[in-house]
Amino acid sequence: MSILVNKDTKVIVQGFTGKEGTFHAGQCLDYGTQIVGGVTPNKGGQTHLGKPVFNTVQEAIKATGATVSMIFVPPAFVGDAVMEAADAGIDLAVIITEGAPVKDMMMAKAYAVKNNMKTIGPNCPGVITAEECKIGIMPGMVFKKGNVGLISKSGTLTYEGANQVCKAGYGITTAVGIGGDPIIGLSYIQLLEMFEADSDTEAIVMIGEIGGDLEIQAAKFIKNNVTKPVVAFIAGQTAPKGKRMGHAGAIISGSAGTAAEKMAALEAAGVTVVKSPAEIGEKVKEVLSK
Amino acid sequence: MNIHEYQAKEIFAKYGVPVPKGKVAFSVEEAVQNAKDLGGKIWVVKAQIHAGGRGLGGGVKLAKSIDEVRELAQEILGMTLVTHQTGPKGKLVQKIYIEEGADIADELYLGVVLDRAKEMPVIMASTEGGMEIEKVASETPEKIIKVAVDPTIGFQGFHGRKLAFGLGLPKEQVGKFIKFAAALYKVYTENDASLIEINPLVKTGAGDFVALDGKMGFDDSALGRHPDIEAMRDLSEEDPAEMEASKYGLSYVKLDGNVGCMVNGAGLAMGTMDTINYVGGTPANFLDVGGTASAQTVAKAFEIILRDPNVKSIFVNIFGGIVRCDRIANGILDATKLVDVHVPVVVRLDGTNAAEAAEILKNANISNVITASDLGDGAKKAVAAAKGE
Structure with missing residues (x-):
């Protein structure tokens, strides 16, 4: 088992024929993901990467039975694209696009929730169930099949974490990059809940960063609801206050959102917290061999 | 992006928020x-x-x-x-x-900011105007009234009433205050602001409300649709190195240490800084080279990092995903020809085609390039190099 997606998941790509959409949809197809078509307005009827192109998400669902959409639409239009997916009845939208206006995502998220559509991202690497289904831009070969679930705000730290887990002799069930923007879709709590319920997942790696309080909320949730061991790293212990560190959401405002406060909350919840991502693999090995 | 008080007040005035x-x-x-x-x-x-x-x-x-x-x-x-x-x-x-x-009878505080947990703008008001609001929040949190506004319904009368009655305003001032708050919320949403603060918001002797100060920040991702606001950018307020870096798609923040960092991805870049600190060193900067580290961007990154005279070594930490490591290795070699890299450079390349990349660097045989097997190893070597070991 795994969470969210597997080898049977049917995926469409919004922004299918653009440069990014084309390249990454191709990579996902090579990985074995069931990309069944794509959407680019005014290009309906064409064939791209051997798959049909539709003008609207509604048409794409009708013709292909897709339940998941991978979104590469440019930032100015991504809010619209997410709402179109929700309106058409998509179950899960994976939003890769970086630089989406916060207001647009706020509206799109509210509309997605209202329509029972889950979202991942924006500004994220996507989701991968190892050796089954890759929906996003991560390097597939890093993720060997195994028993560790991974949740991360950062793309490259997702790869770093997965790589270490695999080098330590373990593997990944599903890895989810939740994105580093101020407004994001699925977050730690929902994913921790899914991993806790997933029979194949035996340990969870959680990678956070400065800014906001999602990790603090997650710590509270872990304390009361998660029985599986959790290994966590919070990036930005050495980040200065008031400076945005790359991600739009990665900023310590005033004295809130520091790495120290998040690490303390996680430790108090019984989580194994590492001070450097270089220790993730070793600690996973430790908690799994207990 | 932030703007000056006088610019914020220009925007306020356009929306009917009273200013002196x-x-x-x-x-x-x-x-x-x-x-x-x-x-x-x-x-x-x-x-x-x-x-x-x-x-x-x-x-x-x-x-x-x-x-x-x-x-x-x-x-x-x-x-x-x-x-x-x-x-x-x-x-x-x-x-x-x-x-x-201004004729000041009383000083209040009014602000609008994104509440990330609620995923909504929240309007904050307090009777403790003129004070540092963070201090009020930590010492007397009951003196701050917070009203979240669901963006799908927008600012309604009840939001205003919660604020005005919460502040304990006399009834003849309630209507005026609600009008003020409604106008300010409009300023926030229509301009894609990330933050507005009026501290103090002054109540005059006549019972009118006036924004005596004004602070505004904006969502950088939305500036494309606000050319008028983008035009308010004051370049003299921004760090020149950070500005130059952003022109090349690099995200750079200068710090006080002596180990320069060049990393792909913001999270890994922070994680690299933390690891340098963990093994006993001090990072000189945050630098995210982005997803496509070409020879040109790598060269620019070296140039910007080396402009800081404190830098004694550089740790290049790349986890190659879609970008292949062999290409990055070549990028590093080309960059060392374009820029005089006069400090030891520790290179850790992992991910796609890492073995080929290691071979390329080994064969190039550049005296000040040291290869590392993983993140921890690289951080230790870079810190040791900075100490002259």
Whole structure:
């Protein structure tokens, strides 16, 4: 088992024929993901990467039975694209696009929730169930099949974490990059809940960063609801206050959102917290061999 | 992106948020002329820098005559203002705002900011105007009224009533305050602001509300649809190295240590800094080279990192995903030909085609390039190199 997606998941790509959409949809197809078509307005009827192109998400669902959409639409239009997916009845939208206006995502998220559509991202690497289904831009070969679930705000730290887990002799069930923007879709709590319920997942790696309080909320949730061991790293212990560190959401405002406060909350919840991502693999090995 | 008080007030005025009359000045003569144009008997001379705490730092002063306006303009223009938000180096004052004096009966606080947990804008109001709001929040949180506004319904009368009655305003002022708050919410949403603060919001003797100060920040991702706001950007307020880096798609923040960092991805870049710190070193910077580290961007990154004289070694930490490591290795080699890299460079390349990349670096045989097997190993080697070991 795994969470969210597997080898049977049917995926469409919004922004299918653009440069990014084309390249990454191709990579996902090579990985074995069931990309069944794509959407680019005014290009309906064409064939791209051997798959049909539709003008609207509604048409794409009708013709292909897709339940998941991978979104590469440019930032100015991504809010619209997410709402179109929700309106058409998509179950899960994976939003890769970086630089989406916060207001647009706020509206799109509210509309997605209202329509029972889950979202991942924006500004994220996507989701991968190892050796089954890759929906996003991560390097597939890093993720060997195994028993560790991974949740991360950062793309490259997702790869770093997965790589270490695999080098330590373990593997990944599903890895989810939740994105580093101020407004994001699925977050730690929902994913921790899914991993806790997933029979194949035996340990969870959680990678956070400065800014906001999602990790603090997650710590509270872990304390009361998660029985599986959790290994966590919070990036930005050495980040200065008031400076945005790359991600739009990665900023310590005033004295809130520091790495120290998040690490303390996680430790108090019984989580194994590492001070450097270089220790993730070793600690996973430790908690799994207990 | 942040703007100055005088610019925020221009925007406020457009939306019917009451502000005192005022004019910005770039010279003493202009300041005097502005005061004459405004008329009246009392003026406030205010330093325009992107930081709070200007009053306490001596950057906001009251003038009771035109001569005093001249004296204060001379004093404040060109001064280096140090406040709790500028850092110890302070900020050079290059423009001042001349404003008519206000009749102050009471000082309140009003702000709008994104509540990330609720995923909605939240309006915050307090009777403790003129104080540092963070201090109020930590010491007397009950004195801050927070009203979240669901963006799908927008600002409604009840939001305003919760604020006005929460502040304990007398009934003849409730309507005026709600109108003020509604206009401010409109300023926030229509301009894709990330933050608005009015501290203090003044209640006049006549019971009117006026924004005596104004601070605004904007969502950088939405500036594309607000060319008028983008035009308000004050380049002199931004760090030149950070600006230059962003032109090349690099995200750079200077720090105080001596191990330069070049990393792909913001999270891994922070994680690399943390690891350097963990093994006993100090990071000199945050630098995210982005997803496509070409020879040109890598060269630029070396150039920017090396401009900092504190840098004694550089740790290049790349986890190649879609970008293949062999290409990055070649990028590093090309970059060392374009830029004089005069400090030891520790290179850790992992991910796609890492073995080929290691081979390329080995064969190039550059004396100051040291290869590392993983993140921890690389951090240790870079810290040791910075110490001259």
